[in-house]
Amino acid sequence: MTLPGLLDTDAIRKDFPILQRLLHDGQPLVYLDNAATSQKPQQVLDALTSYYERHNANVHRGVHVLAEEATALYEGARDKVAAFVNAPSRDEVVFTKNASESLNLVANMLGWADEPYRVDRDAEIVITEMEHHSNIVPWQLLAQRTGATLKWFGLTDDGRLDLSDIERVITEKTKVVSFVLVSNILGTVNPVEAIVRRAQDVGAIVVVDASQAAPHMVLDVQALGADFVAFTGHKMLGPTGIGVLWGRHELLEDLPPFLGGGEMIETVSMSSSTYAPAPHKFEAGTPPIAQAVGLGAAVDYLNGIGMDAIAAHEHAITAYAVERLLEVPDLRIIGPGTAQDRGAAISFTLGDIHPHDVGQVLDEQGIAVRVGHHCARPVCLRYGIPATTRASFYLYSTPAEVDALVEGLHHVRRFFGAG
Amino acid sequence: MKLDSMYQEIILDHYRNPHGKGLRDGDAEVHHVNPTCGDEITLRVRLDGPVVADVSYESQGCSISQASASVLNDLLVGKSVGDAQQVQEAFLELMQSKGQGEGDEEVLEDAVAFAGVSKYPARVKCALLSWMAWKDATAQALAQRPE
Numbered sequence: 001m002t003l004p005g006l007l008d009t010d011a012i013r014k015d016f017p018i019l020q021r022l023l024h025d026g027q028p029l030v031y032l033d034n035a036a037t038s039q040k041p042q043q044v045l046d047a048l049t050s051y052y053e054r055h056n057a058n059v060h061r062g063v064h065v066l067a068e069e070a071t072a073l074y075e076g077a078r079d080k081v082a083a084f085v086n087a088p089s090r091d092e093v094v095f096t097k098n099a100s101e102s103l104n105l106v107a108n109m110l111g112w113a114d115e116p117y118r119v120d121r122d123a124e125i126v127i128t129e130m131e132h133h134s135n136i137v138p139w140q141l142l143a144q145r146t147g148a149t150l151k152w153f154g155l156t157d158d159g160r161l162d163l164s165d166i167e168r169v170i171t172e173k174t175k176v177v178s179f180v181l182v183s184n185i186l187g188t189v190n191p192v193e194a195i196v197r198r199a200q201d202v203g204a205i206v207v208v209d210a211s212q213a214a215p216h217m218v219l220d221v222q223a224l225g226a227d228f229v230a231f232t233g234h235k236m237l238g239p240t241g242i243g244v245l246w247g248r249h250e251l252l253e254d255l256p257p258f259l260g261g262g263e264m265i266e267t268v269s270m271s272s273s274t275y276a277p278a279p280h281k282f283e284a285g286t287p288p289i290a291q292a293v294g295l296g297a298a299v300d301y302l303n304g305i306g307m308d309a310i311a312a313h314e315h316a317i318t319a320y321a322v323e324r325l326l327e328v329p330d331l332r333i334i335g336p337g338t339a340q341d342r343g344a345a346i347s348f349t350l351g352d353i354h355p356h357d358v359g360q361v362l363d364e365q366g367i368a369v370r371v372g373h374h375c376a377r378p379v380c381l382r383y384g385i386p387a388t389t390r391a392s393f394y395l396y397s398t399p400a401e402v403d404a405l406v407e408g409l410h411h412v413r414r415f416f417g418a419g
Numbered sequence: 420m421k422l423d424s425m426y427q428e429i430i431l432d433h434y435r436n437p438h439g440k441g442l443r444d445g446d447a448e449v450h451h452v453n454p455t456c457g458d459e460i461t462l463r464v465r466l467d468g469p470v471v472a473d474v475s476y477e478s479q480g481c482s483i484s485q486a487s488a489s490v491l492n493d494l495l496v497g498k499s500v501g502d503a504q505q506v507q508e509a510f511l512e513l514m515q516s517k518g519q520g521e522g523d524e525e526v527l528e529d530a531v532a533f534a535g536v537s538k539y540p541a542r543v544k545c546a547l548l549s550w551m552a553w554k555d556a557t558a559q560a561l562a563q564r565p566e
Contacts, residue, residue, distance in 0.1 A: 024421070354481035354482060355456075355481075356456055356458075356480070356481035356482075356483070356542070357481050357482050357483075360422070360425070360539070360542070361422060364421065364422045371456065372455060372456045372457060373456075373457045377457070380457065386457045386458070386459070386479050386480070387456060387457045415422075415426070416431070416482070417431075417435075
């Protein structure tokens, strides 16, 4: 099976040692859990090893050779990430530990900020019903602590944002609008422009959760028009423990720090301190240095293939997967039923067979999918289901893996006596 | 096939035809969830003197969690609270055995079929959901008894 737009996955898969693994009784691994985390190419593994074998030191202090090399590698990773998202300045890239920390950081900046940014009891916070818990709970906490009102956009039956009442949801009272660019459970790619335009009309800060976008498509923070963009390294071939918050320079300069400690200060006395300029103001303590270096290597790898080419590959795989999945009796896709404006994560239910059971029988065939509510429980509530099975693809996914999934689902149905 | 060790026919039978499902009168009610997968159970215990008179429940979840609740109903209803607690402890021990335990069929009856589940750490919580709910509800029912 070849589809137009596919990458040379034979060559790409050779870069990922884990994809050679055999599971159970010699079953090849079919890894379809990329929305949870991606696998890592040898180039990233080598960057981590080389960092620890040759350059390891703490950064931004010390005058010895290793400290200077470690600092150059860490700050070099910042340059790579800044270029990757087309940031106007490298100083707009804050390293965090993951997207959750990035989003919590913004929520806390706005909670502690002075006017005009401060979220207080008169303010409204707007999110959507398709957010990952990491873009719900920080705003619930902020609302509870400040007395602000939390509002959200609902969903249509086919898994899109319902923006029909956008002018009632985003109002003059709205201080911040935070939404996901690509849903981790529905796969929906959201219409950024309409939301950003309305938010800007009322002077609200716009936060975009790009965790499922940065790995899969061209991410241009200037084109998005947002004020903050959060994403995580481990879903884009990088290591765990490294996330990114991009923020507009003037906001990072104006907003207060959240975590205090080493690295983030200018001077400290016993009664008060002054802070380093952004991004260091938001990077208290020893940062995830090796992880940032690994993320830099991941960005190099992605650039080497090209984000446009990766997006085209995933679009072809997703279209094929949607078509093949719908051949399975009793299978219901939760989310858009076509590949249009859709990412490479596809959630579904299979008759009344519980996703846990689906996942277990697939695992026996070497097929790794995610089952459960995918940290987006309100979506499950919205569609009246306890959980879903989710298959999610990446640059190394092949049509043969889609075929294996479909055959595996037929086997699941036979196993539970459904066909 | 290894999978058959988890999905014993007896488990699938209980899953397809759960025993004692539905909520009836009880002395205490609890609601337990498995946050990793969304399995939920609302369970009531009714005591009659020293005896577990009824265990009724509404639940949603995977075959393992549903079958486990059904087996629990079979095993515990009609036993004295003390005997039922011993069965519960034996089941807990079996599920924590990491695939090593076989379970005492004298005590656990149908529940020994869950021995294979103990090899799968992600599924042990599914099997234990109703049993932990029963333990909790029974403790509450006992606590509210007049001395």
